[in-house]
Amino acid sequence: MGNTQTVIFKNKPVITGSYAIVGPKEGDGNFGEFFDYVMKDDSFGEDSYEKAERKMIEQAITGAIQSAKIKPSSVDLLLAGDLLNQIISSSYAARQFNFAYLGLFGACSTMSESLAIGASLIDGGHFDNIVCSTASHFSTAERQFRFPLELGNQRPPTAQWTVTGAGACVLSKKGNGPVITSATFGKVLDYGINDVNDMGAAMAPAAMDTMLSHFRDTKTGPDDYDLIVTGDLGKLGSEILIDLMEDKGIKLGLNYNDCGQMYFTREQATLCGGSGCGCSATVFNSFIMKKLREGKYKRVLFMPTGALLSTTATQQGETIPGVCHAVVIESNVAKNSI
């Protein structure tokens, strides 16, 4: 103990179902055609954006369960989290369902955090079906972390755009679908960045550390994956990660990309790209899952990052710690895979 951060799953939990729901702007983005549902307006028929966010998680969870072709009654546990104070979106959504619930907070890394924990619980033989879910909403994040929507201010060039969307997937002991073969739990790293408009730079060191630990623990390298994808480092953050990895002697090639960087089109003017829990969650549960099911990707290293800040901490002058958890998903179960 103490010299590995990685769990290698002997029983290879299966991702039997997935679902992604997004807002209209996200629907117009680069992944638009892959999402299961695009909302017509981002209030989703509710009288507050917080309720809309909650409703998105509920729909994502229900959708994922349907996609897994299992009965809701056979779900044992829900692992979910979001960005709002006291993770209200997840907890309030959980009361709609009749299964046990563990609330998680890993900021924008929640998708891989829930997958890593869920896969560990299933691999250990403790549960049969676990739902992992997370969401974010542009308007709820703006009011909690930044400014009122109608304030006429300018965003700095490093700013990112919180994705309105929720993703969910079902992990099962058996079934058909891509499998989770290993997970690397990340350390919290803080390189002294205190600019809340530059989360990419704050989180990139955590991504580097988790990636290095993962390669060390699994004895793999960047070339062993069809896709290495971070969550929402954005344009700047992913460039920084490439530099940081190069300093450590590892060259990330064309198989590396970042969900946030890819999310929106150039015309959507989101500066450094998408961010938020929903960013990696919706890309993973739509595009990446589709490619894995089709076998276009054989092995994906999915490693969303989270900035573990709060407005209280930053207003008191604290710097921004980051965390990153990595999960390896494989499309087919080869005998001697990692």
Add this chain to the structure above:
Amino acid sequence: MTEKERNEAYNKYVQNKIPKTRAWPSLFNSFWIGGLICVLGQGINDLLLLWFPSLAEQTAWTLTLIILIFLASFLTAIGVYDLIGKFAGGGSIVPITGFSNSITSPALEFKREGIVYGICVKMFTIAGPVIVFGIVSSMLVGLIYLFV
């Protein structure tokens, strides 16, 4: 390398890497929109004096301010002022219209939390410091004026 040195080196590296705001286009847009708002104010003032010649000049200026504040509030409510602000930056923040926007926007945003705890409490989250500094500095100037 100590942690402090590492963080300093990293921050320096990030600063060099950050895409820079192109200053000249921002300054230009800021200047002409800001100027336009001032021209609008002058226009309203001139019209008031033209239409109501009996108005005292001081009253006309007060009315002009009220009209500008109302217009900015209205544009905020219909979702236009933030677009102007995105384009003009300081040009639409510095004039009194920006002040109006900074009060109306949180009032709208936090309406959902109720009149007292939402609108009334949150209304000054952005403009509050401006009001505090305004009052404190006017008190200081008043004191100086009293004794000098």
